Structures are given as C-alpha cells and as structure tokens.
Amino acid sequence: MQVLVRDNNIEQALKALKKKMQREGVFREMKQRKAYEKPSEKRARQKSEAVRRARKVARKAAQREGLIPGPKKKPRPMGRPRAGGAPTSDAVRPAAAIGG
Incomplete structure (x- = not known):
C-alpha cells in the first residue's frame, strides 16, 4: 500500500493511508486476529x-x-468549494461571452 506525501503534509498522508486501510479491511482483520476464534x-x-x-x-x-x-442525498454544506470540483462560472462560458 502506497501513499504519496505532498508538500511535506504528513497529516494528510496519514489520513489517506488510514482511509485506504479501512477500505481494504486491514483494521477489521487485525481485530479478528488479536484473539483466537x-x-x-x-x-x-x-x-x-x-x-x-x-x-x-x-x-x-x-x-x-x-x-x-434510494438513499436520501445529503445536503452539501455551504462554504469553501472543494479542489478539483465543478468548474467556475468563467470556465463554463464561451470565450466570446467573457470578453464582453
């Protein structure tokens, strides 16, 4: 399992590693192997x-x-937009509309 560290941000890399381990079931398996079943x-x-x-x-x-x-959709919190999310309004409009 590999996680890239960007800009020496160890906290973000650890968070990503934990999420990957959770998805793979590593924590669940460790808990099961702790004692005999x-x-x-x-x-x-x-x-x-x-x-x-x-x-x-x-x-x-x-x-x-x-x-x-189906499951109810969670309302998106208002606040800072996420990186890599939807394009801004300038990126959606054609170039001719931006100029005037």
Missing part, C-alpha cells in the same frame, strides 16, 4: 456476513428497479 464462531460470523452481503445486493437491485426509494 473458535471454528463454530468463525462459521457463524462468515454466514452472517454472507447474509448481510446478499441483503445489500438485493436492496441495491430493488432500488435500481424502483421498488424501493
């Missing part, structure tokens, strides 16, 4: 994870088909 507990955990995954797939399919409503 009985085979019966392991089977029960794997079965419950499979059920959860199957429910998620079914829910997503039902949302695509319109049987149930």
